Amino acid sequence: MVDTEPGWMKYQREVARFFTDLGMEALVDQKVDGARTSHDVDVLVRGSYVGFDIKWIVECKAWKSRVPKEKVFALRQIVDDVGADRGFIMAESGYQTGAFEAALLSNVTLTSVADLTERLRYDLAITKLMKLEHRADEARVRYWGLSKNVRIEAGLRPESGDGGYSGTSVIAGVDSVLREIRLRGFPVVYDPIMATLASYGGRYWRDPEGGGISFDSPEALYIFLDAELTELESKLDRAHET
Template sequence: MSEEWFQFQERIKDHFLSLGAEARTNARIQGVRTCHDIDVYVQTRYLGENLVWLIEAKFWKAKVKKNQVLALRAIVEDIGADRGFIVSMAGFQKGAIEAANKTNIKLKTFDELLSDTREFAESEILRAYRERVNLLEDRYWSHSKRTRIEYGLRHDIIDTVFTFTGQELLTTARSAIMAAEDRDYPIDLQMVLTERKGEATADSFQQLCNWLNLNLNHLDERLLNAEWRMHENGDYRPNTGRTRARDSYITEFMAKAMMGKLEEK
């Protein structure tokens, strides 16, 4: 093993670690038929789904050939991995590209691997945030307007200062997620609420995640405290139905309208 190849593997491993996955180099993995030596072995979990990726690091001067692709396809099948990557410094021959076409083997340069896998990870994280917003919204609207006002989940119509309203927080969170999906940074997170968390803009994905964590946790805490007081006072009478998958959420409609994403009829 050359020092350059060793460092190449380690850079790939460190990239996946930075995405929150488990990764190790020079792994020996038992397949159905035999053991295999894998340059970089990646395990992660997104939305309850376990994923295993195998990465072959080709720090070669020559382009990767078809037989290397076929060999990795066989290993991926024997181990039962979800996807295999060949990362090449020199590129790929035409036969290698054809052999990988429409399979779970992906041929990447190092820069392409960084970009594509980061986009995949970010899209899955955003999908998880969207589902959390869905759950919080169903919970928020399950209480009547009178109850939300009485227990501090929204302002009264006669209030001149908007201390807090879950509707605006959820709308802002949805519009921020939509902007992040389009990679439209910086993202405006301004709200009229006097009780808000975090910065007014997000210049990066990490900053957006920090904002979403702060504000969704804040809403979750307010809901929990309000619902506990409702229970103590005999006012806990929520509508426990969930929004159907084919229906739009109220704040989703509002966020799309704010961003000009409503489809013309």
């Protein structure tokens, strides 16, 4: 099938997906009312970013030439008229020198998807990490909705006194490591055994030379925890099918 979607439209959707991945609402081709008039904007972004409610106006330029300063002045006026917190011009082709000068000391950022991804990489990874909390909560409800015998047969927990896979330890480990990130940031240690003991009222103390896996970045931790939860979810799916 021939792809007939224009390049500018694809670029708008790519930009919108970027902000959606940050956990925000990103709407394409929006009419926004201002104090003086209404404006057609490429992408309207709303949501919460690093703890603050935001409204961003994003203009997408899928051009082969560099963006001139006139486009920056135009976006500055729109941002001011609609009361947005910030404006972005997204262009992979770059910007003229005058455009950078026009954006100085303003609330307009000149960037590209690639550059913004790098700038916000940490925030994006943290956002993705915190979404795992909801998956852990759902897994907890599904886990305790099964009888003990079913959990054992499904490999979700070992027989009493035996070692082996434990779904409760995975859930406790995810909860604990996400809580540690909120309180102290990175580096962080994922230690499901100690987290399980803490969840049953034990004192959560970790020997610096003891067990657990240390992570220095949210990207690496997300990949690991996503795999842990995916395995748990697969076991729960099979258990609930029986």
